[in-house]
Amino acid sequence: RFFYDTDADLSIIRNKKVAFIGYGNQGRAQALNLRDSGVPNIIVGNRDDEYKPQAIADDFKTVSITEAVKEGEAIFLLIPDEDQQEIWKEQIVDHLLPNATLVVASGYAVAFNLLELPASLDVVMVAPRMIGAGVRDRYVAKEPYPCFVSVEKDASGKSLETAVSIASALGATRGRGAVESSCREEAGIDLFAEQALWPAINSCFIEAYKVLKGAGFSDEAILFDMYMSKEPSEVFERASTVGFFKQLKYHSKTSQFGQLRGTKNNDGTALREKFEKVLHKDILSGEFAKYWSNSLAGGAKELEDLWKETESQPLQIAENTLGLHKE
Ligand code: NDP
Numbered sequence: 001r002f003f004y005d006t007d008a009d010l011s012i013i014r015n016k017k018v019a020f021i022g023y024g025n026q027g028r029a030q031a032l033n034l035r036d037s038g039v040p041n042i043i044v045g046n047r048d049d050e051y052k053p054q055a056i057a058d059d060f061k062t063v064s065i066t067e068a069v070k071e072g073e074a075i076f077l078l079i080p081d082e083d084q085q086e087i088w089k090e091q092i093v094d095h096l097l098p099n100a101t102l103v104v105a106s107g108y109a110v111a112f113n114l115l116e117l118p119a120s121l122d123v124v125m126v127a128p129r130m131i132g133a134g135v136r137d138r139y140v141a142k143e144p145y146p147c148f149v150s151v152e153k154d155a156s157g158k159s160l161e162t163a164v165s166i167a168s169a170l171g172a173t174r175g176r177g178a179v180e181s182s183c184r185e186e187a188g189i190d191l192f193a194e195q196a197l198w199p200a201i202n203s204c205f206i207e208a209y210k211v212l213k214g215a216g217f218s219d220e221a222i223l224f225d226m227y228m229s230k231e232p233s234e235v236f237e238r239a240s241t242v243g244f245f246k247q248l249k250y251h252s253k254t255s256q257f258g259q260l261r262g263t264k265n266n267d268g269t270a271l272r273e274k275f276e277k278v279l280h281k282d283i284l285s286g287e288f289a290k291y292w293s294n295s296l297a298g299g300a301k302e303l304e305d306l307w308k309e310t311e312s313q314p315l316q317i318a319e320n321t322l323g324l325h326k327e
Contacts, residue, residue, distance in 0.1 A: 019072025144175025
């Protein structure tokens, strides 16, 4: 199901006092869009850090997170997913107005039960599928952008109308409209891409580099042909505009033949089995969320170690040796 501008009653969000918790990538873009859509009462709750002067320069009343929560009828939780559990527990949950609406832009914390949700709270997701700069630029240019909308908890019986009103005020119900989804679906697909799809793609590049290097080809030629030429980004750009397979028609006949034949001859069974395991056993079971929360609580040392290990990847060493990306 899609939601369009014509489904939205903008007066719902215009009549609420809105508190933005976090004024980063999404926070700033969404706050500016809501104001330009005629939402008059917006406050920003942020810790006293680098984003605060920006909120003040943009002419928003800026207070602490807890102060903003105390006033907010709609609470936009726009701090990084990995910090939401702690900030919610320590600075938000005990200060919520009765009958407030929590608005998340990502399904993670709600899907994996990281937030204690009071009975009277409405919970909706309005999740733009693009970075904050895109959310703002598209709004200003009156262009559509993809966005997921869902109701996760409907204490008032009016959460869907609120969610659609917010999506419309953000400019997300134009064109093809906002897509009805859920926190579980949004987080599931997002984490699957991060933990299954992209690791598989990364492994393809790592192994391809080793095979080509083993054949005596030069680092310069391999890296420039594989990705420094930006060919992969052009392929994905065309995949989104003309179609995943149809973009192949922009390649030579030899390339089309090689790609279609090679794809047909690839047995995807092992990969699919691995993908199933990652999706069901790790992600949807909540195991990953638990594991990552514990790792974060312990200072995320494993992430640091992974970065260190990556430095010894042959592909990374080749990039360093060629001095391709100066820090
Ligand atoms: P950013 O990292 O850009 O912004 C973070 C904001 O949260 C900043 O204002 C920062 O303030 C504050 N913050 C960070 N850590 C803490 C903390 N420990 N305590 C208090 N405040 C903190 O985040 P995003 O805008 O990228 O993400 C916000 C939400 O939007 C997430 O749920 C994300 O999944 C979702 N989202 C993000 C998209 C993206 O492209 N980035 C796309 C769609 C959804 P400070 O100045 O103090 O650092």
